[in-house]
Amino acid sequence: MNVDQVVLLGRLMLQEVMILVGPVLAVAITVSLIVNIIQTLTSLQDNTISTVTRLLFTGTALFFMMPWMWRHLANYTLTTLSDFHQYLK
Numbered sequence: 001m002n003v004d005q006v007v008l009l010g011r012l013m014l015q016e017v018m019i020l021v022g023p024v025l026a027v028a029i030t031v032s033l034i035v036n037i038i039q040t041l042t043s044l045q046d047n048t049i050s051t052v053t054r055l056l057f058t059g060t061a062l063f064f065m066m067p068w069m070w071r072h073l074a075n076y077t078l079t080t081l082s083d084f085h086q087y088l089k
Contacts, residue, residue: 001088009080016076020069027061028054 035050 012076012080016073020072023065024058024061028058031057 031054032050035053039045039050
């Protein structure tokens, strides 16, 4: 296995990670932004409100996106392992 193949596998893995984590990260960022704007407008500076809200929405997003994430990860794994013989040369 040469360096180009290792770099290709690493790049494909990082792309897969970004595809899987991107939607959950977008939900967390959006909720944090909205909660921070509301807290700024109401002058209510409590860390618990932002933390609990972010955790609830991120957990809900993970719950509803988990079937898609599992299918996507399984497809990536099967694709990678089914063509793995070319990297063993």
